[in-house]
Amino acid sequence: MKTNYYRVQKHTWKKWTPEGRQLFNEIYKVFRVQNNVNHPEATKIPQAHWETLRWNAAWLAASLISKMYKAADFERVKRV
Numbered sequence: 001m002k003t004n005y006y007r008v009q010k011h012t013w014k015k016w017t018p019e020g021r022q023l024f025n026e027i028y029k030v031f032r033v034q035n036n037v038n039h040p041e042a043t044k045i046p047q048a049h050w051e052t053l054r055w056n057a058a059w060l061a062a063s064l065i066s067k068m069y070k071a072a073d074f075e076r077v078k079r080v
Contacts, residue, residue: 002018002021002022002025003025004021005025005028006024006025006028006058008024008059015066016062016063016066017065017066017069017070019065019066019069020061020062020063020065020066020069021062023058023061023062023065024058024059024061024062025058027054027057027058027061027062028054028055028058031050031053031054031057031058032054034050
C-alpha cells in the first residue's frame with residue numbers, strides 16, 4: 001500500500017486503488033511549486049488558494065483513476 005504522506009482521510013485513502021494513491025502523492029508533490037505548473041510570467045496565485053487548488057487537483061485525479069481501474073476490473077470479471 002502506498003504511504004499516505006499528505007494525511008488524506010483514511011476511508012478515502014482505502015477506497016482509492018493503489019494507482020490512485022500513487023497519483024495523488026505524485027500530483028500533490030509536483031504541484032508544491034507553482035512554477036512547475038504555471039507559466040513563468042503568470043501572476044502568482046495566493047499560497048492559501050494554491051494549496052486548495054493543489055489538493056483538489058490531486059484528489060480529483062486520484063478519484064478518477066481509481067474509478068477507471070475499478071470499472072476496468074469489473075468489465076474484465078464480467079466477461080469471464
